[in-house]
Amino acid sequence: MVHELRIKNFLSFKEETVISFEASKDTFKEDSLLVTMNDGTRLSRIAIIYGANASGKSNLLEVFEYLFWFWKRKTDDQDAPTGVEPFALDKDTPSQPTEFELKLYVNDKKYVYQLILTSKDVLSEKLFVYNTNQPSLLMNRELVEGNTALKFNPVLIKVPAAVKEELTAKCLKNMSVFAARKAVNGNFGEIDDVRNWMINHTLPVIDLGQKMFNYAERKMLEDPETKKHLLEFSHNIGLNIEDMAVEKDYMPLTPEMIQFMQASGRLSEENVSKLNKDPKMPNGFKTDFVVSVNNIRGKEIYTLPKSSQSEGTLRSMGVETALYVAEQNNKLLPIDEIETSMHPLLLKYMIKSFLKAPSKSQLLLTTHYDPLFTAADDYLRKDSFWLMDKEENGNSILYSLVSKNGVNKMRSLQRAYLNNKLGALPKIADF
Numbered sequence: 003m004v005h006e007l008r009i010k011n012f013l014s015f016k017e018e019t020v021i022s023f024e025a026s027k028d029t030f031k032e033d034s035l036l037v038t039m040n041d042g043t044r045l046s047r048i049a050i051i052y053g054a055n056a057s058g059k060s061n062l063l064e065v066f067e068y069l070f071w072f073w074k075r076k077t078d079d080q081d082a083p084t085g086v087e088p089f090a091l092d093k094d095t096p097s098q099p100t101e102f103e104l105k106l107y108v109n110d111k112k113y114v115y116q117l118i119l120t121s122k123d124v125l126s127e128k129l130f131v132y133n134t135n136q137p138s139l140l141m142n143r144e145l146v147e148g149n150t151a152l153k154f155n156p157v158l159i160k161v162p163a164a165v166k167e168e169l170t171a172k173c174l175k176n177m178s179v180f181a182a183r184k185a186v187n188g189n190f191g192e193i194d195d196v197r198n199w200m201i202n203h204t205l206p207v208i209d210l211g212q213k214m215f216n217y218a219e220r221k222m223l224e225d226p227e228t229k230k231h232l233l234e235f236s237h238n239i240g241l242n243i244e245d246m247a248v249e250k251d252y253m254p255l256t257p258e259m260i261q262f263m264q265a266s267g268r269l270s271e272e273n274v275s276k277l278n279k280d281p282k283m284p285n286g287f288k289t290d291f292v293v294s295v296n297n298i299r300g301k302e303i304y305t306l307p308k309s310s311q312s313e314g315t316l317r318s319m320g321v322e323t324a325l326y327v328a329e330q331n332n333k334l335l336p337i338d339e340i341e342t343s344m345h346p347l348l349l350k351y352m353i354k355s356f357l358k359a360p361s362k363s364q365l366l367l368t369t370h371y372d373p374l375f376t377a378a379d380d381y382l383r384k385d386s387f388w389l390m391d392k393e394e395n396g397n398s399i400l401y402s403l404v405s406k407n408g409v410n411k412m413r414s415l416q417r418a419y420l421n422n423k424l425g426a427l428p429k430i431a432d433f
Contacts (some may be wrong), residue, residue, distance in 0.1 A: 003037060003045050003106065003107045003332075003364060004023055004045075004105075004106050004334055004364055005022065005023060005024060005043065005105035005106055005107060005112070006020060006021070006022040006023070006103075006104075006105040007021050007022075007065065007066070007102070007104050007105075008020050008021070008101070008102070008103040008311065009065050009100075009103075009256060010098045010100065010101040010103070011088045011089050011095050011098055011100045011101065012061075012065060012068075012086065012087065012088065012089070012102070012212040013058070013061040013064060013065070013087055013089070013101065013398075014058040014061045014089065014392065014396060014397065014398040015058065015061065015062075015065075015089065015397070015398050016061070016089040016095060016395070016397040017089070017397055017399075018101075018331070018397070019062075019398065019399070019400050020144060020400070021049060021051075021062060021366075021388065021400060023045045023047075023049055023364060024044065024383040025045065025046050025383070025385055026383075026404050026422065027042040027385070028383060028384065028385060028404075030379060030383055031381075032044065033384065034357070034358070035047065035357060035382070035383055035386075037219070037362055039107050039112070040110045041112060041132070043107075043112070044387060045107070046282075046364075046383065046386055047356075047357060047361070047362075047363065047364050047365065047384065048264065048356075048357060048364065048366075048367070048384070048386050049364075049365070049366050049367070049369045049388055050351070050366045050368075050369060050374060050386055050387050050388065051066045051366075051367065051368045051369070051372070051388045051389070051390055051400070052369060052370070052387070052388070052389050052390065052419070052426045053389060053391065053392075053426045054389030054390075054391075054392070054426065054427060054428035054429070055428060056392065057390040057391060057392045057398060057426065058390050058392060058398025058400075059368040059381060059390050060209070060338050060365075060368060060392070061398065062206070062368070062398075062400065063207045063209075063336040063337075063338055063366065063368065064414070065102070066204070066366070067206065067207045067334050067336070068085065069084070069102065069104070069117075069200075070200070070204050070206065071177055071182075072084070072085065072086075072117075072177075073178050073180045073181060073200045073201065074158075074181055074200075074201060075174065075177060075178070075181055075195070076177060076181045076182065076184065076185070078174075078420045079174075079175055079327055079338055080175055080176055081122075081153070081176075082176055083121050083122065083176070084119050084120070084121055084123070084124065084176050084177075085121075086100045086119055086120070086121055087100075087118075087121075088121070089317050089397070091395065091397075092395070092396075094303050099118050099119060099120050100118070100119055100120070101116075101117070102115075102116070102117040102118075103115070103116045104115075105215075106196075106199065106267075108179075108192075108195050108196055108198075108199045109195060109247045109303075111132065111133075111192075111212060112131070112132040113127075113129060113130065113131050113132070113140075113192075113196055114129070114132075114137055115128070115129050116128040116130075116349055117178075117324040122175075122176060123145055123148075123176060124145060124150075124175060124176065124178070125142040125144070125145050126143065126144055126145070126179070126342060127141075127178065127179055128141065128142050128143070128381070129141040129193060129196060130344075131158065133158075136146050137153055138155060138157075138158060139242070140154070140157070140158055140159060140192060140193065141153050141154055141159075142154075142155070143173070143179050144173055146312070148175065149175065149274075149320055150170055150174070150175055150230070151170070152166060152169060152170045152173065152179065153245065154167075154199055154289075156167065158189065158191075159191045159192065159193065160191070161188065161190065162188070163281040163397070165186060165187070165188040166328075168186050169182060169183060169186045169188075172185050173296065175227075179193075179238075180196075180197045180200060183197060184270055187375075189255055193208065202331075202333075203331065203332055203333050203334065203425075204271075204333060204334050205328055205333050205334065205335045205336075207322060207336045207337070207338060207339045207383070208321060208324060208335070208336070208337040208338065210338060210342055212320075213221055213316050213320070214316070214319075214320020214321055214323070215289075215316035215317065215319055215320045215431070216286060216287060216320070216373070217294075217309070217320050217323055217324065218232065218316075218319050218320045218322075218382065219286075219287035219289055220250050220287065220324040221323050221327065222246065222323075223248055223249075223250070223287075224246045228323060228326060228327070229240060229246065229248070231244070231322075231325075231326050232319055232322065232323065233245065233246070235319070235322050236319070238351070239351060240291065240317075241315065242293050242294050242295065243291055243292070243293055244289070244292045244293060244294050244354075245291075245292035246285060246289055246291055246292070246305065246385060247290045247292065247305075248288075248289045249287070249288050249289075250286075250287060250288070251285045251286050251287055251288040252274065252282040252283060252284060252285055253282060253283055253285035253364075254281060254282050255277060255281040255282055255283055256281070257278075259411060260274065260277050260278065260281060264282040288308070289306060289307075289308045290305050290306065290308070291305070291306045291307075291310065292304075292305050293305075293306055307426035313343055314343035314344065314345070314380065315345045315392070317342065317344075318343070318344060318348060318352070321337065321340070321344075322352060324337075325346075325352060325355075325356050325365075328356075328361075329356060329359045329361045329363045330361075330370070331363070332361060332362040333363055333364075334362050334363070334364045334366065335363065335364070335365055335366070336365075337366070337367050337368070338368050339367055339369060339370065340367045340368070340371075341366055341369050341370065341371040346373060347373070349374075350377070350381075353365075353377075353381070353382075354381045354407075357381065357382075371422060372416050372419055373416060374419050375387070375415035375416040375419055376414075376416050377412075377414055378403075384403050384404050384409065384410075384415075385402065385403070385404050386404065387403035387404075387415075388400055388401070388402050389401055389402075389403060389424055389426035390426055391426050398399055399424075403415070403424065406423075409424075
């Protein structure tokens with residue numbers, strides 16, 4: 003589980019910015035909404051960020067998206083850029099390094115990962131472990147005279163010299179140790195545990211442009227339990243869907259099309275031979291909805307194509323699929339503007355259902371939907387809410403709701419927010 007993320011000089015975050023899932027001392031619904039680690043740290047399963055358009059909310063999700071990508075991204079070109087984007091609205095920051103620090107729990111043990119890099123090089127990459135109340139350095143990677151220098155704590159992990167040498171050689175100056183480790187045989191103990199979390203316990207950011215039902219279709223084909231869950235979800239939200247028939251869709255290819263793809267270098271001789279025998283290529287998924295209606299003749303069943311369903315229905319089923327996958331596999335799931343195409347009661351149902359499930363999964367949400375504030379002290383806690391503002395110099399600043407003075411005395415957080423008592427509102431001129 004994620005404990006805390008610190009960032010500096012990345013996208014709109016010029017100064018150090020912190021997002022934390024650690025709960026306040028408030029005991030409200032701590033048994034159902036919090037997960038307590040072995041060391042007593044209490045972590046929330048949800049963080050919700052409010053802010054005006056262009057305040058930096060989506061950029062915060064992009065921090066996680068960048069790290070997810072960088073941990074897995076392997077390159078053979080040491081001159082390829084690292085992909086990091088420093089704060090651009092200052093003449094000095096583009097030449098300064100970007101810094102990340104992630105505190106997380108893996109197998110109930112606390113780790114701290116630190117990454118400092120420029121657009122060209124990784125300057126430092128460290129991993130600490132808490133076996134006591136104090137952190138111990140497990141791995142230390144530095145840039146020395148333009149090359150990767152890698153050290154392991156011999157008290158905590160035994161890495162043969164030959165394995166260390168191979169990993170050092172494969173870890174180019176512009177990539178993560180965790181990406182290079184994939185190409186090296188050996189046992190790296192707790193480092194592998196952390197790498198496993200980074201790769202297998204995070205989900206990509208859900209943004210506004212994604213066709214989420216395509217994700218649902220793929221997951222239903224992979225896992226019958228996902229389809230079962232979505233049918234139950236459909237029933238619980240009042241949809242009359244009895245079944246969904248999902249199959250892969252294919253586009254037929256003419257000989258001319260195959261010849262063109264071969265000439266453009268997009269096909270190997272082996273693939274050309276396969277296509278000549280079976281001239282078709284994958285084209286997404288085809289789903290038919292089996293729906294029931296009650297009329298003067300009683301209950302009747304009809305089959306309708308995917309195109310008959312509203313965008314809101316399809317998106318909600320796709321997002322629910324991601325929530326289910328996160329919940330079942332203890333994953334972190336970031337979602338940008340979760341309320342998009344969602345009825346307020348549907349949104350409430352989806353969040354409540356996710357939080358009720360016993361899991362170590364976590365949600366990181368951005369939203370403009372102010373009625374969610376009414377859920378504080380209902381099915382959410384006040385420490386689940388965060389607010390984002392942007393300063394005149396372009397720097398995004400993030401702060402927790404519970405850091406605001408007098409918040410516990412406010413009768414309506416929604417009204418206080420709309421009356422600009424909490425900040426994080428757009429600065430719109432009177433008209």
